[in-house]
Amino acid sequence: MKKNKNILPALFGVAALLIFIILLENISAIIPGLPQVFQPTSPLFTVLKKAAVYSLVAVSMNLLNGFTGLFSLGQAGFMLLGAYTYAILTVPASQKDQVYYLFGGCAFKFSIVDLFQSFLGSSGAGGAAAMVLGCLLSIILAGCMAGFFAYLIGFPVLRLKSDYLAIATLGFAEILRAIFQWQKLGPITNGANMIKGFPTFSSFNITDANGNVLVRLSTFVPFFITSLCIVLIVLLIRSSYGRAFQSIRDDEVASEAMGIGLFKHKMLSFVISSFFAGVGGALFAMYVANAQAKAFTSTMTYEILLIVVIGGIGSVSGSVLATFLYVACSEWWLRFLDSEMFIGSFKVPLLRNGFRMVVFSIVIMVIVLFFSRGIMGNREIDFGRLLGKKRNVETGKKKVG
Amino acid sequence: MEYVISVLLSGISVGGQYALIAIGYTLVYGILRLINFAHGDVFMVAGLMGIYLTSALPITVSLPLVILLTVLLGFTIERAAYKPLRNAPRMSVMISAIGVSYLLQNTATYVTGGQPMTYPTIPFLSDTVNVAGTQTKWVVIITPFLVLALVLGLTQLIHHTKVGMAMRAVSKDFETSRLMGIQVNSVISVTFIIGSALAAVGSILFFTNYPAITPMAGAMPGLKAFVAAVFGGIGSIPGAVLGAFIIGICETIIKGLPSAWDVSVFSDAFTFALLIIILVFKPQGLFGEAATDKV
Amino acid sequence: MSGKAKENEIALHLENITMQFGGVVSVNNLTLDVPMHKIIALIGPNGAGKTTAFNCITGVYKPTNGLIEFMGKPMVRNHPSGKDAKTYKGENADKYASDEVLSPTPDEITKLGIARTFQNIRLWKSMTVFENVLTAKHMRAKQNVFSAVFRGNLAEENRMREETMELLKEQGLDAYKDELAVSLPYGLQRRLEIARALATNPTLLLLDEPAAGMNPQETLELADFVREIRKKYGLTVFLIEHHMDLVMNISDYIYVIDFGSEIAQGVPEAVQKNQKVIEAYLGVAEEE
Numbered sequence A: 001m002k003k004n005k006n007i008l009p010a011l012f013g014v015a016a017l018l019i020f021i022i023l024l025e026n027i028s029a030i031i032p033g034l035p036q037v038f039q040p041t042s043p044l045f046t047v048l049k050k051a052a053v054y055s056l057v058a059v060s061m062n063l064l065n066g067f068t069g070l071f072s073l074g075q076a077g078f079m080l081l082g083a084y085t086y087a088i089l090t091v092p093a094s095q096k097d098q099v100y101y102l103f104g105g106c107a108f109k110f111s112i113v114d115l116f117q118s119f120l121g122s123s124g125a126g127g128a129a130a131m132v133l134g135c136l137l138s139i140i141l142a143g144c145m146a147g148f149f150a151y152l153i154g155f156p157v158l159r160l161k162s163d164y165l166a167i168a169t170l171g172f173a174e175i176l177r178a179i180f181q182w183q184k185l186g187p188i189t190n191g192a193n194m195i196k197g198f199p200t201f202s203s204f205n206i207t208d209a210n211g212n213v214l215v216r217l218s219t220f221v222p223f224f225i226t227s228l229c230i231v232l233i234v235l236l237i238r239s240s241y242g243r244a245f246q247s248i249r250d251d252e253v254a255s256e257a258m259g260i261g262l263f264k265h266k267m268l269s270f271v272i273s274s275f276f277a278g279v280g281g282a283l284f285a286m287y288v289a290n291a292q293a294k295a296f297t298s299t300m301t302y303e304i305l306l307i308v309v310i311g312g313i314g315s316v317s318g319s320v321l322a323t324f325l326y327v328a329c330s331e332w333w334l335r336f337l338d339s340e341m342f343i344g345s346f347k348v349p350l351l352r353n354g355f356r357m358v359v360f361s362i363v364i365m366v367i368v369l370f371f372s373r374g375i376m377g378n379r380e381i382d383f384g385r386l387l388g389k390k391r392n393v394e395t396g397k398k399k400v401g
Numbered sequence B: 001m002e003y004v005i006s007v008l009l010s011g012i013s014v015g016g017q018y019a020l021i022a023i024g025y026t027l028v029y030g031i032l033r034l035i036n037f038a039h040g041d042v043f044m045v046a047g048l049m050g051i052y053l054t055s056a057l058p059i060t061v062s063l064p065l066v067i068l069l070t071v072l073l074g075f076t077i078e079r080a081a082y083k084p085l086r087n088a089p090r091m092s093v094m095i096s097a098i099g100v101s102y103l104l105q106n107t108a109t110y111v112t113g114g115q116p117m118t119y120p121t122i123p124f125l126s127d128t129v130n131v132a133g134t135q136t137k138w139v140v141i142i143t144p145f146l147v148l149a150l151v152l153g154l155t156q157l158i159h160h161t162k163v164g165m166a167m168r169a170v171s172k173d174f175e176t177s178r179l180m181g182i183q184v185n186s187v188i189s190v191t192f193i194i195g196s197a198l199a200a201v202g203s204i205l206f207f208t209n210y211p212a213i214t215p216m217a218g219a220m221p222g223l224k225a226f227v228a229a230v231f232g233g234i235g236s237i238p239g240a241v242l243g244a245f246i247i248g249i250c251e252t253i254i255k256g257l258p259s260a261w262d263v264s265v266f267s268d269a270f271t272f273a274l275l276i277i278i279l280v281f282k283p284q285g286l287f288g289e290a291a292t293d294k295v
Numbered sequence C: 001m002s003g004k005a006k007e008n009e010i011a012l013h014l015e016n017i018t019m020q021f022g023g024v025v026s027v028n029n030l031t032l033d034v035p036m037h038k039i040i041a042l043i044g045p046n047g048a049g050k051t052t053a054f055n056c057i058t059g060v061y062k063p064t065n066g067l068i069e070f071m072g073k074p075m076v077r078n079h080p081s082g083k084d085a086k087t088y089k090g091e092n093a094d095k096y097a098s099d100e101v102l103s104p105t106p107d108e109i110t111k112l113g114i115a116r117t118f119q120n121i122r123l124w125k126s127m128t129v130f131e132n133v134l135t136a137k138h139m140r141a142k143q144n145v146f147s148a149v150f151r152g153n154l155a156e157e158n159r160m161r162e163e164t165m166e167l168l169k170e171q172g173l174d175a176y177k178d179e180l181a182v183s184l185p186y187g188l189q190r191r192l193e194i195a196r197a198l199a200t201n202p203t204l205l206l207l208d209e210p211a212a213g214m215n216p217q218e219t220l221e222l223a224d225f226v227r228e229i230r231k232k233y234g235l236t237v238f239l240i241e242h243h244m245d246l247v248m249n250i251s252d253y254i255y256v257i258d259f260g261s262e263i264a265q266g267v268p269e270a271v272q273k274n275q276k277v278i279e280a281y282l283g284v285a286e287e288e
Helices: A007-030 A043-067 A075-090 A093-099 A112-120 A124-157 A162-180 A183-189 A220-237 A240-250 A252-257 A262-288 A298-311 A316-333 A355-370 B002-032 B039-056 B059-085 B090-112 B138-160 B162-172 B174-179 B184-208 B219-232 B237-256 B266-281 C050-057 C083-087 C106-112 C129-136 C145-149 C154-170 C186-198 C216-233 C244-250 C268-273 C275-281
Strands: A213-215 B128-131 B134-137 C010-021 C024-035 C039-043 C065-070 C073-078 C114-116 C204-208 C236-240 C253-258 C261-266
Touching (some): A007 A213, A043 A075, A043 A220, A043 A298, A075 A112, A075 A124, A075 A262, A112 A124, A124 A262, A124 B266, A162 A183, A162 A298, A162 B219, A162 B266, A220 A240, A220 A262, A220 A316, A220 C145, A240 A252, A240 A262, A240 C129, A252 A262, A298 A316, A298 A355, A298 B090, A298 B219, A316 A355, A355 B059, A355 B090, B002 B039, B002 B138, B002 B162, B002 B184, B002 B219, B002 B237, B039 B059, B039 B090, B039 B184, B059 B184, B128 B138, B134 B138, B138 B184, B138 B237, B162 B184, B174 B184, C010 C050, C010 C236, C024 C050, C024 C253, C039 C216, C050 C204, C050 C236, C073 C106, C114 C186, C129 C154, C129 C186, C154 C186, C186 C204, C186 C216, C216 C236, C216 C244, C244 C268, C253 C275, C261 C268, C261 C275, C268 C275
Parallel strands (some): C039 C236, C039 C253, C114 C204, C204 C236
Antiparallel strands (some): C010 C065, C065 C073, C253 C261
């Protein structure tokens, strides 16, 4: 009962965060002369965008691996489906011939954004609304596509035991990657080439008629979508279904004996997790401004898995926290390890291209081996306490040893 | 006809190389119930060591040294990354394996600067030979025989020596073996040593036939070898070898199909499709035993 | 089979149940009846096939041959086919050959109204006492994923929580409701497992060695407890037990099996005096 009461402060926390992001993004325009970090070109915003995207994928993976106990390694495959679905649906019809020039144009002649523009107008507020609605619808469809494929693949693979499930889902992701690179599907997927020209995060910036940015929203957009999705996932985890998922993780045999259908609930968790991975894939495509199958390798899945482990398997807030730390370290704070450095005439040894990732993987191994519960274990950040609200009198849930 | 022979020859050769990696997977899985995701990367590191050592030392010294160092690497990985997690959930050990794989790949990228490295020409193995009108390298001819010899030796070891008996016992029942006084940790180490040594031999054979090694070069052969092990029934050495040959041959056939169909992108995907089909219809593989859980 | 009281409705009926693993016959041609509102015990030495019989009833195993009826309706039915047909050593192989094979999954059987506990307690270990019972109510909830996520089921959720609280109070577990289930003392864990089974609203409760590991005092309490819940919820109880005290104390009727086959049945006093039963238990009596 204690749990439900935590949701409201958490929602306030999320709303405050979103407002903060908008301010942060536009602060350099409001107050001139701020340090480089606050300029729109700062790595800060790259990190924030990428981490927002990755944290959704990490949480979706945690729903499956951490809360349902299904060790699946197919996340990159479902992201790929989401990315391609979004890209194919939103490239404006006028640009399709150019993007698909190797294949003489695209098999899909329409674009969802164009479709909305046809009755909302293509410029001014109508055009903006058309783009927002079109993109949102495409993102949802991207998730649905990933969820649908999860449903299909779920029939054979969800009956498998833990590590066989892992290798089968990994294999499935590899198969998808091959299919999307197949030249015969070129008119749809653009073969092994990237699909470009669709709306990205910066398309959401509010500009004047000359294209000057008035209000930046390019960091806010991924934060908004990710927050929305994570709130939904948390609501799911804290519902009766979430408890059923966790019971399956704890003891399948007992769950089945208590009337919780294993296959049905595993499938549910798998499809929902894949839906959000698909949404994450669409966001990823927006972040990198292209969709290309060769980006979605098993290394990407491993990376996300390691994030989940660092954050704590079974903790949503841990996954989010870990994603931001991970992305900030790999994209920003540890960058210096990759370039040669001189202190006076002394050349610091070892520092050159690639060293960052070595240090990084050693840190990860240390966490895996010695801090296997990760940052948060299976606890959550208590937003109520963060906001200084009075703690509930009921005793909190004890830690699992 | 010549074309068919050349496809078959290289298929058998690739299969043999996969077999040497697959044995490492199947042995480790048989005993620890762990998919050793790092095994493919150990194979890649063995390849890189081959490059660096051969450039500094004569080939008669460098190749044995490669095998020795790979064994040391496999042994160290087991002691450092898997042994501390012996009583942890299986998922943790698998995650540790993924972490080791990540570490090996990143270290390799750092050391090589991310550039593809050319494997040295090894006398005799790299020489060309004419078989039934097809030009091929000696390594292609030798691989299957070498693999069969090694597998025979290994099965002798497992069935007729004390350590082999211990390995079989541990793979049947970990806890009981421990209670019966078997040094489980040494048995596991021996398993990793054998697996790594075979992977090192495999890397010499595999990369002699390939233009270059990248840090990612181990991942795909590793996964395929694992699929081969599952295909043959995990824990079964003859199964793994047979599975590896089947996968190697099928893969070469797919790569050799007319380019107009453009199906060569599926040479990797095929392996995984095969895996999913096998897991669904015969999860215990060709030679594996079905296990039941006690309620 | 016997002149047992037939005036009651039969809750559970097993007929010619044979369970064979490869060449090993674990349960052999077992036929028994569990009448409504009675407490029936299945006893036998270690390895006699008692838990296997339970697993056949609850759908964990699919029996090789035989029929199980629940509330007068066929629930599980199978006959040896394929590889099993060749290795089958039991009787009545042809009796069900022409009938449709029925093999519901454990959760479907629980939905019909059969709940169980486990020999080696299987509580959900990351959950509190309260959550363990609440989660067992999931099966009877009418919500779907969307109503659950968007909190369209608040009334139902609150009702489930209230019912869970009530159940915990009745079982004397309410003081521990926020404790992790696995941190409870052994006896309370057993009691919680029964509470969790009750949360699924069963008509038939299967108890697999409920007194295992309990001291005589706890065992006595358990006997009262089982009687009490039978009365309160109108339950039928079918239990496996080694503690003869408990079995003789609470059972209305007893079936004895050894090596998978029935060797005796009857009311407690008769079974106690049965020569075959004494023989089966002699020599293994020290084990429990």
